[in-house]
Amino acid sequence: MQQNNGLDKSQIISFMLFTIIMVGAMIYFQSKTQKEDALKQKEVAKTEQVSANNTKIASVENVNPNINAASIQTVPLQNEQLKLEVSTLGAQISNVELPEYKAYDAKRDESDLPLLLIHKNSANYGFEFKDKTGKIIKTKDLVFTPSVKGNVVTMTHQLNGAVIQFVYTLMPKYTVDFKIRTKGLSQITSDNAAKFAWNYNVRNLEKGRSQEQTHSEFSYAFNNYKDYDYDGNKAMDEPDETLNWIGVKQQFFSSVIEAKNGFTQSKGSQVTVDEGEYLKTLEFSGNVAMNGAELNQDFTWYFMPLDLPLLKEYNKNFDEILPLGWSFIGALNRWFFMPMYNLIAGWGIAAGWVIFLMTVVVKLILSPVMFKQHKLSAMMRVIRPEIDEVNEKYKDGDAMKKQQETMAVYRKAGVNQMAGCLPAVLQVPIFYALFRFFPNFIDLRGKSFWFAKDLTAYDDLIKLPFHVPLLGEHLSVFAIACTAVILIYTILTAGNMQQPTAPGMPNMKVLMYIFPVTFLFFLNTSASGLSWYYFVSNAINIIIILVIKYLILDEKKIHAQIQSNKEKPAKKEGKFGKRMREMMETAQAQQAAQKGNTKNINKKK
Known part of the structure; x- marks a missing residue:
């Protein structure tokens, strides 16, 4: 796994030329795309007579080869804290941006990229149930028809005479109300539960890949929001608990879906990605009830920064997502x-x-x-x-x-x-x-x-031309400085340490000098x-x-x-000192008695 690459002079020049060409191309194509989008916006306004407050419906990349790309659109929703796109494919949120924050650009070593929690179908979700012939119907594979009114987007799909509606309402700050309503679904299925399946690719947003990977995991609440748990390195399995919400936590941000009636039979898995745009792939599934074979459930999406005062405002135990340590810590x-x-x-x-x-x-x-x-x-x-x-x-x-x-x-x-x-x-x-x-x-x-x-x-002012195990491809100046002062402190204090005289005992001074050096490996990739x-x-x-x-x-x-x-008489001993002395004297007497018994046995022999 590589985090940063040292560049020689020729590589830097090549990189700068490549960057100039790419930026020029991006500006050109972006300008061209914006003109095309403006024309499409006018056409949509004429054909669907949307209000002047609604923005354009733009075409997106096709994710299902069996579906015509031209039939897939996205509908934008936006407030000051969130910029969303809802895709007609699966009626799912396909793009999530937090405009108040920026993501890290490894190429430029700057945090100036749009912060996109979900981008280009990096996450998808939907509900699954069986029809009466046993065929599995997945809502994420269905194409919906959008209807926009202010900050409310309604996605509708006609399924063999039944109607499935996904209704999204953009609320203040980082919240999206999400409702599912069906009519006539009972004529198609007799299931009493649908499976909610959520696949999430964690995007690399921060500097320090390994640190961000460590902080990417499942988090969830149950027992009426009172209890909280997380899974960072293994599969999650909660067959007996009803989850109030399930989230994918990253280092500073989290995507959470809350089920008003809870998820049951919940399972999850995660796979670490060694390189590239994504850090981890997480998959979750949990059941939601279908009353009378109709899927009418209320949910809420949260796409939020892990800011403690904000998390507490929701009063849903979200503040536990922030890994500040257990108990006293x-x-x-x-x-x-x-x-x-x-x-x-x-x-x-x-x-x-x-x-x-x-x-x-x-x-x-x-x-x-x-x-x-x-x-x-x-x-x-x-x-x-x-x-x-x-x-x-x-x-x-x-x-x-x-x-x-x-x-x-x-x-x-x-x-x-x-x-x-x-x-x-x-x-x-x-x-x-x-x-x-x-x-x-x-x-x-x-x-x-x-x-x-x-x-x-970490700071990476000193870049290495090769990868060093445990250190990576950089040296942190702050880590080196910290290691140096710890070593000086050790030298000033290690002289007081009594050296072991018994054979085979380790030299504690040597161990104390080794400790600061090993600390460098720990700090080099830390904050x-x-x-x-x-x-x-x-x-x-x-x-x-x-x-x-x-x-x-x-x-x-x-x-x-x-x-x-x-030359003076000994001072009166304290209770602790007296106890220690008495213990030593007792041990000494026992040792002497044992030696005497050994001598007597040897004489008898």
Whole structure:
């Protein structure tokens, strides 16, 4: 799978010439097509006497070889948020554009293409039922006759004396009301349910193919909109649930159909597409009831951006489509990171500096525990000679005794090793929350900062002439910078780590140095906003360490105090320290008893 291609000079020149020719051809043919369409619009206005508010009915590409292309038309519907086309073939929505947004153009490395969720029959749907002879009738293969009145399109088909009508009403914002009405269908079929079949090819709209593929999946609600589930990597199968709505989710947008009476016996499958215009192919089928063998059902289509306030407005559990994380992780994004970003962004500053200030705010909130961690790290460096003395004294002796003496050194220095665990524990949910936040927060989509054109995708300022496994064909500058500061931070803190003395134990220092390098592979294809956040975060960590070392912590004074403490009676132990010491002493006694028993057995032999 390839995402970006490095181009040499000759390729760039060839590409520019090709682009000029193609753009010129597109302008020429577009102009020619517009003139032809204008003539067709006048003819339609004369023959069908549509109102002046209605736009043209244009011919479209034929998708069924058995149907005459000339008989297929599309009827447009439009408001400020949606531009739709309804095809007379199958009476289905065949084109969906969100004019307020733009899609990514990989050739130009710009987000300037029309954002089309559905285009050129990339999705199709319809209802299936059997006639009384057993023949399967599929509405998506039938040609309907259109009737337009304002923002309402009625598609009608005469089927052996029966009438099938699909009625579409464009509602405000991103909503399309969809009704099916039949009359006389009971003379053709005796079925009590029709199958709704929906095939959807997910179009590549964002930069970063693999990331967008990961975020493309089924999403659906059931149990009267209360429960939500999704399927991203496997076939979905819900034989026992009645789905209130089923949607195809992409990284920042979603196409959803709601069934007022629900879908039953729902099944779905998905196949990943390695290259080309499409990312995934998803297929869904579910049954809808036919009362008295008539298909009279109400549905609603939603073609919407995954904007949290908008999703909440519908009150249909749509906000769960946005993958912000489970439980505490999701709450952290919904109630902390998103509001904080919106608040700071309201000051009118660039998105990159908003992230910078967010990092500072998080550091300030965590400053009490983070300060203790960094101070503990510095103190560990101070008592390193004392620890080395203990290791040298007991290098060939009792390991349990060595551990007791080591803990005594920590106690005299006032170092609580367990205090260093809390900041690490706090960082885990924050990291995972931000991992979900940056590639899914639509307010960041398309926001540039320095050489990153989109903070929700990787930056590819450095293009490679070949494909590198796990890295791709680029190097992210933000990812490299983040890796560098993590490595510097590791060097400053790894010196405090006690090396294993037992044979076969891994060298933890080496593992700590390897970690930042492996982090590069992870960040290189991740959102550049995430890399920028952790670059700032670790840079602040480095500054804190240096300030503590050179301005706050007097290492000579601490070392002198430790030496003085050696001559003083031991301080009263805390409950935790006492418990640990007692456990060690018990273990030491058991070990000694075991050795004694072994010697006695050997003597008897």
